[in-house]
Amino acid sequence: MTITAQMVKELRESTGAGMMDAKKALTETNGDMEAAVDWLRTKGLAKAAKKADRVAAEGLVGVAVKAGRGVAVEINSETDFVAKNADFQALVRDITRVALDTANSVEVLKATHLNGEPVESVLQNAIARIGENMTLRRMHALEGDTVVSYVHNAATEGMGKIGVLVALNGPADKAQEIGKQFAMHIAATSPLSLSEATLDPALVERELAVQTAKALEENASSAKPKPEQVIHNNIIPGRMKKFLAENTLLGQQFVINPDVTVAQAAADAGVEITGFARVMVGEGVEKKEDDFAAEVAKMVQG
Structure with missing residues (x-):
C-alpha cells in the first residue's frame, strides 16, 4: 500500500x-x-x-434534566458562527426539551413532533432558513434517583461544547452537591467507562497486547533483563491496573481531591454513581481539511 x-x-x-x-x-x-x-x-x-480527540464538526450539545431523567443532544452545524446564532440555539433548546419528554434514541426523536411537525422536518426547515447544513447526530438518555447535568464551555444556559450527565443513587441533597463535581470531573478527564466491568473487552484486549509487546521489547533491550515470569506476573499486570485506573470513572483520582478515587469520594458522600454520559461536539467526526497551498497552486495553474 x-x-x-x-x-x-x-x-x-x-x-x-x-x-x-x-x-x-x-x-x-x-x-x-x-x-x-x-x-x-x-x-x-x-x-x-483516542479517536474521540479528532474533533472537527461544529455545533452544540444541549442538556436537560427533570425528575430523575436527563438527556444530552448533539446537533451539528457547518460553522461555529451558526452555533452562536440565537435561532440555532433556540432550535437546540427546543429539540432537547422534546428529547427529555419523550425520546430514548435519535430515530425516535427525529419522528417526535415539535410544534406540530416531526423534529426532522423542523430541522430541515431550519437548514433552509439559516442557510447551513445541520445534523441531529446523537442523543443520550440517563435515569437514576438523581441525575445531574453540567455544560462546559457554555454558549448559553443548558448548551455548549461539552455536555455531561451523571446518574446517582442516594440522598438527593448529597447527590446534587457532589454530582455536579463528578460531572465537572467527567468533562475534564473523559473516562471511557464507569468501571472495569463496563469497559469494552476488545479495548482491554488491545491494550494488553500493546503493553505485553512493549514490556517484552523493553526487557529484551535492557542491560539487565528480568525473568519473563516477572514481566508477565508483575510488570504487565501493573501497567494494566494503571490503564484501568486512568480510564474508568470510578478508578480515576478525583480532580477535586486527588488523594481519593472517584469511587471513594462517592462512598464518602454516601452516594453511588450508576451511570454517566459525556458528549462533546464533533467527537469522532473527521472534517476535510482544505489544503490552501494546493488550492492556490491549482488556481494559478488553471
Whole structure:
C-alpha cells in the first residue's frame, strides 16, 4: 500500500510521533492507522490515541434534566458562527426539551413532533432558513434517583461544547452537591467507562497486547533483563491496573481531591454513581481539511 504524506501527517497529529517514525509505523503495518498507533506505542514512541480527540464538526450539545431523567443532544452545524446564532440555539433548546419528554434514541426523536411537525422536518426547515447544513447526530438518555447535568464551555444556559450527565443513587441533597463535581470531573478527564466491568473487552484486549509487546521489547533491550515470569506476573499486570485506573470513572483520582478515587469520594458522600454520559461536539467526526497551498497552486495553474 502506498503511504501518503496525508497519512503520515494524520498519524503524527494523533500520536505526537516524529515524521520518520510515523512513516515507518505505517509501512510496517501496511497503512493500517490503528495498527500503526499500536506499533508506535509498542516502541514507546506515542501515547494512547483516542479517536474521540479528532474533533472537527461544529455545533452544540444541549442538556436537560427533570425528575430523575436527563438527556444530552448533539446537533451539528457547518460553522461555529451558526452555533452562536440565537435561532440555532433556540432550535437546540427546543429539540432537547422534546428529547427529555419523550425520546430514548435519535430515530425516535427525529419522528417526535415539535410544534406540530416531526423534529426532522423542523430541522430541515431550519437548514433552509439559516442557510447551513445541520445534523441531529446523537442523543443520550440517563435515569437514576438523581441525575445531574453540567455544560462546559457554555454558549448559553443548558448548551455548549461539552455536555455531561451523571446518574446517582442516594440522598438527593448529597447527590446534587457532589454530582455536579463528578460531572465537572467527567468533562475534564473523559473516562471511557464507569468501571472495569463496563469497559469494552476488545479495548482491554488491545491494550494488553500493546503493553505485553512493549514490556517484552523493553526487557529484551535492557542491560539487565528480568525473568519473563516477572514481566508477565508483575510488570504487565501493573501497567494494566494503571490503564484501568486512568480510564474508568470510578478508578480515576478525583480532580477535586486527588488523594481519593472517584469511587471513594462517592462512598464518602454516601452516594453511588450508576451511570454517566459525556458528549462533546464533533467527537469522532473527521472534517476535510482544505489544503490552501494546493488550492492556490491549482488556481494559478488553471
